[in-house]
Amino acid sequence: MSAEPIGSPFRVFVGYDSREDIAFRVCEASMRCRSSIALDVRPIAQADLRARGLYWRAKDPLASTEFTYTRFLTPYLAGYQGWALFCDCDFLWLADVAELLALADPTKAVMCVHHDHRPTEDTKMDGAVQTTYPRKNWSSLMLFNCGHPMARSLTPQVVNTQSGAYLHRMQWAADEAIGALPSTWNWLEGSMPKPVDGTPAAVHFTRGGPWFENWQDVDYGDLWLSECAALDAPGRT
Template identity: 60%
Template structure:
């Protein structure tokens, strides 16, 4: 939740029952606080299950000694590598989600959680994606590599033995290829989930009047409406509407 000093912290929505909350780790970038707030809000308001939303904040991880990696030239966000600490931060227990902050959820995360299959160490959308743009967001370099965007939204089976490889030491020292391409796993360890849960704005297409192809979570991977250059991107109206709802609710809470 945001406060006047810009700090964020985890937030739990109990959804009316005493079940252990489903943990959702969201990559946080100080340049994109509003993207994080809108993403969080879109998850919270639609969830019918107990959830805990936890921002992965690089500066906090550095202070706690969990992250010391020097930032590379091709890292477009502050969570390019910290995302892989998700199983560690979840104490290697249960299932959890990591998601980039530039997402807008349009469906209940219970549907996503229900896809979890214990046969797999991770599950994600198996994108075949080669970006056309050379830059994204606020001018960050757009890199191209195999399995691009697979790691942008991942269901982690945190208790799976193979995910114990993802220690702070490994996350701080291994290559981008090793981490983003899930090279600590065999291909059979990587389950697939429907594209609608990581729907790439500007790349994936929703067929008219076809609910099966309409996004459940939109990923503004090129850049979202919070950047001037992308204010007219596809589905910008949905993000702006969600942002306005968040701002109005935040203002109401302050006034009260």
């Protein structure tokens, strides 16, 4: 059974940070150019959500991005209907997102890669503090079953008032309702071995990517730079 009504674009919400506009643009472009299905890609921009009265949390000094908490509004923004994908902006897509959507399990509220990520660095990106906590990076890519009761529990009120631990550790969903995706869909640069054959389906530059100073020498950084250079190429969507 199709995860979305026939003819409906697959909705993708990408975390947007004003410091990383180019990362968002490459993320979107790399996904679109490899997708065999129609996509509706939307940035989750904190400033816009504040203006709409959907986000009013005070600034968290430990939040490394502007979408640290706003990501959990994805089911609400999707109207609590169908399937929708959230991913951080620091992703480079190297496979067809339709193959990810094909893994959607209607018995689950959310699906993600079940990382056991324990970074050794003290800082990441542009000097942000690196933190370690249970289920770290699970929420950096989430395939939401937006109509599921547990996904529907992510109301603006909950997203604005619950703790970071409650949200990022997915305490809003029962363990059995959190489906597992293959790790290739959220391959953490600097923390995971390269595939023996080919490339990951989606590279996540979680430590920092080539758009930051001193982060050019990273695995698959050359592919990101190629994607960036192609952004304004004729015929590129």
